[in-house]
Amino acid sequence: MSTTGAKVPPSDIFAPGGHKPALGPCAACAARQLAFCNVLEEDDLGQLLKIMTETSAAAGQAIFYEGDEASSVYNVTEGVVRVSKMLPDGRRQITGFLFPGDFLGLAHDDVYAYTAEAISPIRMCRFKRGKLLDLFDELPHLEKRLLGMAADELAAAQDQILLLGRKTARERVVSFFRLLAKQARKRGDNGNPISLPMSRADIADYLGLTIETVSRTITKLSKDGVIVLPSSNKVVLADMDALEAIEMGEEG
Amino acid sequence: MSTTGAKVPPSDIFAPGGHKPALGPCAACAARQLAFCNVLEEDDLGQLLKIMTETSAAAGQAIFYEGDEASSVYNVTEGVVRVSKMLPDGRRQITGFLFPGDFLGLAHDDVYAYTAEAISPIRMCRFKRGKLLDLFDELPHLEKRLLGMAADELAAAQDQILLLGRKTARERVVSFFRLLAKQARKRGDNGNPISLPMSRADIADYLGLTIETVSRTITKLSKDGVIVLPSSNKVVLADMDALEAIEMGEEG
DNA sequence: CGTATACTTGAATTGAGTCAATAAGTGTGG
DNA sequence: CCACACTTATTGACTCAATTCAAGTATACG
Numbered sequence: 001m002s003t004t005g006a007k008v009p010p011s012d013i014f015a016p017g018g019h020k021p022a023l024g025p026c027a028a029c030a031a032r033q034l035a036f037c038n039v040l041e042e043d044d045l046g047q048l049l050k051i052m053t054e055t056s057a058a059a060g061q062a063i064f065y066e067g068d069e070a071s072s073v074y075n076v077t078e079g080v081v082r083v084s085k086m087l088p089d090g091r092r093q094i095t096g097f098l099f100p101g102d103f104l105g106l107a108h109d110d111v112y113a114y115t116a117e118a119i120s121p122i123r124m125c126r127f128k129r130g131k132l133l134d135l136f137d138e139l140p141h142l143e144k145r146l147l148g149m150a151a152d153e154l155a156a157a158q159d160q161i162l163l164l165g166r167k168t169a170r171e172r173v174v175s176f177f178r179l180l181a182k183q184a185r186k187r188g189d190n191g192n193p194i195s196l197p198m199s200r201a202d203i204a205d206y207l208g209l210t211i212e213t214v215s216r217t218i219t220k221l222s223k224d225g226v227i228v229l230p231s232s233n234k235v236v237l238a239d240m241d242a243l244e245a246i247e248m249g250e251e252g
Numbered sequence: 253m254s255t256t257g258a259k260v261p262p263s264d265i266f267a268p269g270g271h272k273p274a275l276g277p278c279a280a281c282a283a284r285q286l287a288f289c290n291v292l293e294e295d296d297l298g299q300l301l302k303i304m305t306e307t308s309a310a311a312g313q314a315i316f317y318e319g320d321e322a323s324s325v326y327n328v329t330e331g332v333v334r335v336s337k338m339l340p341d342g343r344r345q346i347t348g349f350l351f352p353g354d355f356l357g358l359a360h361d362d363v364y365a366y367t368a369e370a371i372s373p374i375r376m377c378r379f380k381r382g383k384l385l386d387l388f389d390e391l392p393h394l395e396k397r398l399l400g401m402a403a404d405e406l407a408a409a410q411d412q413i414l415l416l417g418r419k420t421a422r423e424r425v426v427s428f429f430r431l432l433a434k435q436a437r438k439r440g441d442n443g444n445p446i447s448l449p450m451s452r453a454d455i456a457d458y459l460g461l462t463i464e465t466v467s468r469t470i471t472k473l474s475k476d477g478v479i480v481l482p483s484s485n486k487v488v489l490a491d492m493d494a495l496e497a498i499e500m501g502e503e504g
Numbered sequence: 505c506g507t508a509t510a511c512t513t514g515a516a517t518t519g520a521g522t523c524a525a526t527a528a529g530t531g532t533g534g
Numbered sequence: 535c536c537a538c539a540c541t542t543a544t545t546g547a548c549t550c551a552a553t554t555c556a557a558g559t560a561t562a563c564g
């Protein structure tokens with residue numbers, strides 16, 4: 001008979017788990033409830049802390065580049081990170097914007113397949129990849145949580161593939177705004193108005209469009225009255241039903 | 253001190269692992285070396301077999317639809333599976349083609365986020381999701397392997413995002429042919445000529461193009477002499493260097 | 505052998521891109 | 535506080551790659 005202790009609850013293995021009293025730097029961490037470490041109790045969190053380093057970066061600074069040796073995994077705790085890939089001739093595709101709670105750097109290969117840069121001042125928790133993988137043997141919850149988050153990312157990537165492959169510019173921009181609102185709500189903001197911490201160039205490279213098309217499309221949405229623009233990086237989602245209809249391609 | 257036994261090798265946790273003598277139906281499985289079960293020794297494979305059901309489907313048959321309750325995880329052992337998402341108005345985006353060894357159905361949510369259909373006669377191993385997740389506690393290698401495969405899929409999804417967001421029709425078609433060749437090589441085929449088990453409509457919906465554009469682009473590649481078309485579903489990659497240059501956007 | 509299906513080819517259209525200019529912020533130093 | 539430079543965003547005119555619409559031609563199948 002095994003004496004290894006309590007069984008893992010069978011079904012909601014992937015669930016985010018409740019917020020427990022935290023330790024050291026984690027006590028004040030705003031991303032604690034969202035991040036992959038949220039499945040850990042105080043004792044186990046201590047083990048994770050032992051292999052963790054807190055880091056920060058200024059806006060515009062690179063965290064790592066495509067092709068760098070993939071030695072670390074990161075957990076964003078503050079600010080926004082831009083993840084992108086480039087073609088040799090300079091065309092850029094942003095594959096995602098990462099907010100507090102999101103993780104970064106889970107490469108299978110020994111090199112990163114993408115570049116990660118801060119677009120605002122950021123704070124992160126850094127883990128040596130090998131040490132984190134070793135820790136999985138002692139903290140199986142952590143591994144399950146990471147697998148769950150990877151499954152989430154995969155679903156998000158497929159949504160993005162549908163967007164890039166089949167949606168019009170108008171549908172893309174609206175999908176993007178609604179995604180930002182949803183993510184903001186998850187972080188506790190009410191998500192309306194949404195803020196755009198990234199430039200028009202970043203939005204364009206995320207949506208597979210040009211700066212000009214993004215700008216024109218936003219202007220048009222504003223003229224149509226479905227959004228309001230208090231400033232160039234704030235968007236009020238004025239007509240939610242219309243926006244949902246546009247995202248789904250159910251418009252005129 | 254722990255007495256839980258042998259430590260897991262630290263670094264190559266994600267590695268596919270060698271082919272070991274197999275059990276029951278797995279003995280004859282052509283996908284054995286590629287699939288997620290390949291990390292298991294004979295004893296552990298027995299445990300996996302207990303929760304496994306062998307299934308098959310005819311060409312054209314659906315395995316599950318977007319929105320169905322996500323009760324099972326599958327492992328393709330023979331044939332080709334098409335994974336797709338649809339917009340309400342019928343626009344379709346294929347997010348991937350799955351070959352022997354690929355897995356399917358790792359949803360975080362309780363419903364599948366995409367539709368899966370056989371495009372050729374297929375065989376699969378089916379696992380109840382809950383039971384597979386439970387088994388992870390006893391077979392940690394299996395979970396690490398699945399996490400590694402999820403990381404691979406994520407990298408592939410990002411490549412597809414770059415393709416859809418930034419590549420021209422010509423670059424997309426060439427990228428697709430080269431991907432098929434690479435996957436065929438992984439399965440032991442030499443990858444030249446490549447076979448196209450999917451229709452032009454499927455290729456179009458995978459590459460975010462129309463049937464006509466795919467057809468014209470393939471014709472053009474053939475006229476340019478970089479490929480040869482013995483039949484409409486066979487492609488000889490005639491000028492590998494030129495094809496690589498085209499994929500990377502380094503052409504004239 | 506005929507009919508349906510899949511694929512190719514052609515001509516015309518269009519949504520988004522390119523090129524070019526203007527406007528609106530943002531920050532700096534006098 | 536304003537003038538200047540610099541960056542970022544908007545707007546306009548024109549172009550073009552890919553789509554749409556429309557035949558046509560193979561290919562598979564009962």
